[in-house]
Amino acid sequence: MTGTREPLLTVEHVAVHFGGLVAIADMNFGVHSGEVLGLIGPNGAGKTTAFNVITGFLRPTKGEVRFKEVSLNGLKPHQVTSLGLVRTFQRTSVFQDNTVVGNVLIGLHRRGRATLLDTLLGLQRETESEQELKEEAWSILRLVGLERRAFDLASALPYGDQRLVGVALALAAQPTMLLLDEPVSGMNASETARFIKLLGLIREQGITILLVEHDMPMVMGVSDRIIVLNYGRIIAEGPPAEIQRNPEVIAAYLGHGARRVHHHA
């Protein structure tokens, strides 16, 4: 960490209110280039809300999010994605009626070069661009290890593989930073292990990762740093080892989802 330089992503005094309900009270943190940051907290702590605010799906009531020193306030989600900040979703995170490779091709949307005219007139640039996209799609499928299922319908895949398709989609959108929303929830142990390996590969490509996850051993294992949210507030921040010993964090989890921590611990 290089102290004075502005982090890749900065969340500054962000608050989100739904009517009278405070989902996020006043949130401040930064994510530095190249790191893996885990965002944890009991159910309803505001993690997904935070994701939605950062990626433009929700407007914050107060505060500002900056990415690469550009304010994201007022930007639409697809504009945020264009800056290189790409997210995945908790559940239905694939295009069910498309094939796996079709999904990745959709994800590669921003990399197409052909214009509307090229497409309608069937010009050479259209063919070339499509060829490039297909090659690109295969390299992403190879990265996540799904090339054997390329022509299966996404909805026909086992759950764990569907989650991988979701990640492939996000990778296709050329992220500088990837926001993963509970990527291993519902996966079995071997699927989780495979996913952790994939995270390593993604990291090797220099992609920064912000991770929301309930699977404590997994988060503790992959994160460089962890932020703990409770009732819309950050209650702790630091390296995994430190967080595991933090009494406030333990209290929060005992109050809420002790079972879950226990289960994996």
Add this chain to the structure above:
Amino acid sequence: MRRAFALVFLAFLLTLPLWLQDPYLLHILITTGIFTIAAMSLNLLLGYTGQLSLGHVAFFGIGAYVSALTTLGFDVDIGPWTFVHEPWPVMAGFVLAVLISGLCGYLIGKLSFRVRGAYFVIVTISFAEVVRLVALNWVDLTQGPLALNNIPAFALSVPGLGEHTLWGKVPNYYLVLAVAVAAYILIKRLVGSRIGRAMVALKENESLAVSVGIDVTRYLVLAAIISAALAGAAGSLYAHYVKIIDPEIFLFIYTVTMVIMVVAGGKGTLAGPVVGGLIFGTLPVLLRSYLGPEFQWIFYGLFMIFIVFVLPQGIVPAVEQRLFPSTREPPPEALATVEPAKGEPQ
């Protein structure tokens, strides 16, 4: 396989006037063709972007009126100004019909895609109704309920060969067929491209599509523009073929006819509107001897409910599944070429 079917079918359509001499049946086929083009254009919105646009007839009608007025000429007073337009050739009318319908598609898209679901449906219906009432009441321009009559027949000007006016049924048949094939190819290219994938993505999961950087409004509006422009082309063909149009061209029932064609044939498939268009375009003629018009419509209504209950995907996907049960995704040839060599990926 499918390509072969398409080519055989096209050959059948091309040779049809050679053995079908009955002018009335040709007439029916021409109007069927025109409505099929409109249905294909609607399919782009309804089938590919998943937006139930129920004002589609507005673009068809605007195309018809623009083309008719361009070729008939008009003079209109707006406030202190008088606009006089001398008649132009039909080709100009056709081009203007496409452009202005497309422009209306843009404006309406911009406005109505701010909402979804029931609001969107009602807004699109309202738009068509407003256009109908303008056509009905702006008598100076549109002749209102007096109808625009004596619209000239389509004329093709070929450099060096002079101008050819398409008076008869056979040339009109080929003209409509040519435009229909062109529309089919355009739509096929579009939906097979990155743009088409973006549209389908929006239909399936808007949030997810947005998260990979697809600009929702942009692609919905783009679909609306192209769809409206094609509908405008169909409207222009209609105006110069039937040679008379009046404000009832904007009635909701015509949109419903297009919707039935698309839904019955199979929305979101290329062949769907063609199959649906042919069935529902020619069915009235076949039924006419046996059923009164009211029974025919009742039959349509029942058929629509039947399709939704029994074949929600439409005829084409159902037939395809029967014919090629296991070819849900034949690997496209282009993809096969870059498929990695068999073996472990890493």
Add this chain to the structure above:
Amino acid sequence: MGQFLQHLVNTLILGGTYALLGIGLTLIFGIMRVVNFTHGELYAFGAYAVFALSMLLGANFFLALVLALLGGMALGALIEIVLLRPMRGADIDTTMLVMIGAWIIMQNLEMLTWGGVAKAVVTPFPEVPLVIGSVSVSYLRVFVLVMALVLIAATYFLINRTKLGKAMRATFQDADTAALMGVSINRIYTATFAIGSGLAAAAGALLGPVFLAFPTMGDLAALKSFAIVILGGLGSITGATIGGFILAFVEELGAGYVSSGYRDAMGFVIIILVLMFRPTGLFARAERIG
């Protein structure tokens, strides 16, 4: 001034029946998430029912009105049970297609039954108008307004003061939770559709004698109902009531001071304006669209 007062009186009379139409449609949408394309046909049904009962069978005019309302409710219940019940859980576009099919069938059945020639209903009200100052209005229209207001009040009472109304409101809030609390969703849906349909039939039964009954009369009524509920916000009963009167007011003024040809266009122009500045309607509660 006299002309303006006359327009105001006309507004009230037209607005009452518009409100009935709007409430019926918005109730069905709010609770069932169904855009009811048969709404206009139920309106036509009401008008034809009054014609058939009072002109053909010689029934008392007022009795005919009541029977038209009840008949509309029964027809609505039938549509709900036959067409909508099997569609539970289908998305809104799919049910719309089914309702469009039903609309086509109903309209053509009317055409077959009654023919294309419009039918007039003769009422027991005198032809001589009620004249107050510069304003003149027929007794029939005054009766229509009073009846419309009575029905609107009855609907409010039903929704806010009865057990059925409570269950309907619970379903409106959240159908799943209401079901968990022991509300029979099927029964609520059927009742809702029946009430909405009954209101449309009542509007037709009241306006039919003022104008004429003809097979396509429902089309414009349906379009206007759509305009009213968009204006008031889909699912808002208060919105539909006020929307009905606003639409009538704008139509009257448009016809009186702009051009009578654009009377029917006014509603749609309002829709477009509302959409530009307040896409969820004037009175909708904060609700996500899409």
Add this chain to the structure above:
Amino acid sequence: MLNMTKLGGRALLAATFAVGFAAAATAQTKIGIIQPLTGPAAASGNYVANGAKIAVEEINAKGGVLGQKVELVIEDNKSNPTEAAAVAEKLITRDKVPVLMGAWGSSFTLAVMPKLMEYKVPMLVETSSSGKITTSGNPYIFRISPPSAVEAEAFAPKVQALGIKKVDFLVVNNDWGRGAADDFSKMLKSKGIQVGLVETMDQAAQDISAQLNKIKNSDADTLIITTAVEQLTLAFKQAAALGLKRRIITTGGSQNPDQLVEHAGAAANSTMHLTFFTPWKPEMSGNPEAAKAFIEEWKKRGYPFAGLTESFRGYDGIRTIVAAIEKAGKAEPEAIRAALWNVELKGMNGPIKFQKAGPAGKESGQSYPGVYLITIEDGKIIVPQS
């Protein structure tokens, strides 16, 4: 897809056979009729079609024409011009009728006219009144109804007697209504009478109170209304409800006065109507015997008496066409067209004989029937003595 095509092809083939077979089996003389059987003008269109049916049965009972039975092919133009053109196309190309009658409204007739030119088939116009129909140079048009200018001239002598000073118009927004407003205005202005408001209404409009409210605030003494009977009923009722006290005169001969009395009640009192047939006094008809027989037959079939002022047009129209076929000696379009010029017939409202109208070389035929001004008093129809 293959299956569908095959199925479609087979059905098409079957349909072609069916059509061919039907044509071979029936050696009948066909006459195509285009009328508004549905929509805002439906009442009138149905009356005309029924009048035509009576004429055909009468003719067939006497052995038909040229030894063949006459067969009517009746199509609905749905009170819409485009639909009128479409059914004309169908009647000519599919049913192969050699002659047409129709299409009631002026806008519908004008819509059909290019089809007549295209396929060279004559049409007898039984109701339409717009001047444009016979002045546009369409030699396939033969009209037995009076153009509105003729109607206006027939009314001209009454203007002084009634003491009319200023007139407002309320007309249906189509060729019929606008044509009537133009022609009557011209006639009135030539007599130095003021013309005030010209208000229009859509043919499907139900609520006309806004227009009537405007008219109520004008200082004219007379209101001329031109529209079909259903809308007239609404206009009368709404005028009464607004307390509009004005002399009301209607034009166009589609008022069916008895229906007005029945549906508009007291609101129809002291209104005046220009009609072209007086079934209340058949002895005034141009052909009293035929008129009495027709009225008898009409009543016998249980049709409303009110329809007679319209249905006679269908009856006269078919008799005129059949007379032409008889004269032509064959049921072919060109022969019928030529023969129509030589037809002379005693019609219900005067002799039917076509005179040339419109640009030289491509004249349309126009016959000049009688016009009557009747009054409704206390629910009774008062026919003038003349």
